[in-house]
Every structure is written in C-alpha cells, then in structure tokens.
Amino acid sequence: MTRTWLFKSEPDEFSFDDLLTRPDQTEPWGGVRNYQARNHLKEAGLGDRVLIYHSSIAEPCVAGVAEIVRTAYPDPSAFDEASPYHDPKSDPEAPRWFAVDVRAVARLPRPVTRTAMKAHPALAEMRLLRRGMRLSILPVEPDELEVVLALGGWELRDVQPVDL
DNA sequence: GCCAACGTTGGC
DNA sequence: GCCAACGTTGGC
Numbered sequence: 001m002t003r004t005w006l007f008k009s010e011p012d013e014f015s016f017d018d019l020l021t022r023p024d025q026t027e028p029w030g031g032v033r034n035y036q037a038r039n040h041l042k043e044a045g046l047g048d049r050v051l052i053y054h055s056s057i058a059e060p061c062v063a064g065v066a067e068i069v070r071t072a073y074p075d076p077s078a079f080d081e082a083s084p085y086h087d088p089k090s091d092p093e094a095p096r097w098f099a100v101d102v103r104a105v106a107r108l109p110r111p112v113t114r115t116a117m118k119a120h121p122a123l124a125e126m127r128l129l130r131r132g133m134r135l136s137i138l139p140v141e142p143d144e145l146e147v148v149l150a151l152g153g154w155e156l157r158d159v160q161p162v163d164l
Numbered sequence: 165g166c167c168a169a170c171g172t173t174g175g176c
Numbered sequence: 177g178c179c180a181a182c183g184t185t186g187g188c
Contacts, residue, residue, distance in 0.1 A: 034171075056186055132169035134185050
C-alpha cells in the first residue's frame, strides 16, 4: 500500500529545485531530530510519495513530488562530529536517528500555497494545517493528496511510480 | 520581528 | 516524576 508523506524543507537550505539537480535526482533526507517525525520516517516504504513543502518563506507551499527510493537507514550525520546534526547520544550500535533517500518525481505545474490549502474545505483536517504543527515529517491522507495535486494542476495518475 | 506551540533539559 | 526554564519551529 503506497502512502504519502509531507517533508518540510527550508528552500534556502534545500529546495525542490536542488533535488532536481542532484545525481539521479536523488538525495538522502536526514537530520530529523524529533522522535515523532523519526517514527514517520521509519514507516515510509519504497515507492511512497513525498510532497516536498517549502517552509519559513513568505509564501510557504508544496513545490513538488518525490518518492522514497531507499527506506530508513541509520542517519550518518548523527555520528559525524562535524555535522550540525551530530548527536553524541546516538550509539552506532543502536542508532537513534534515521534517514531515507528521496528521488524527484516532478515539480508541480504550479506550487500549492499554504493559503490555497487552507482555503480548501477538503483540506480542513490536514495535519500540516493544524495549529502549532511543527513536525517536519507528516503523513498525508489519500484524499488530501488528490486535492493538493489538483490544486497544483496535476492528477493522481501523474505521480504513480512508473514501476508499479 | 513577534509570538504561540511544543520539545527538551535539568534541578529538585 | 514533576515542572520551570529555555530553545526551536515556523506562520504571520
């Protein structure tokens, strides 16, 4: 069963366009240091869709769609003393933090702004839009995915992983 | 820049 | 185990 997730990113740090420039349009997604978000990361399965959401900008939006191409593995940055995400309490024998690899599917024909999502009645229950929601990795319901894609000028079949 | 919401830390 | 203090996130 293919699920959908929403990954937050500050585009100044890493944007959907950055993902498109990576080799094979694939990038490890790590540095998540919140247990609830980590648990979501560990649930992500091969081929799950990912909405890439740009936060902390004037107009926060979903910029594009990616997919999981490697499921959770120990996050190397946790063991890297030079990394800002270094966690001395994470033991390589029992890793605390995990990363996944994501590959771009495509940019949305038009970005779906937070404002547009908030204005849509079908998205009233969307996790992302709840007050005080700070999790950087969130599940997205199937019907919510359809609405977001429609707002972005796409339909669900446009993001079916090709190998399914 | 403000501030609400929330997570983490550490004293007790 | 409680809870105050503090730090961070992220929309506005």
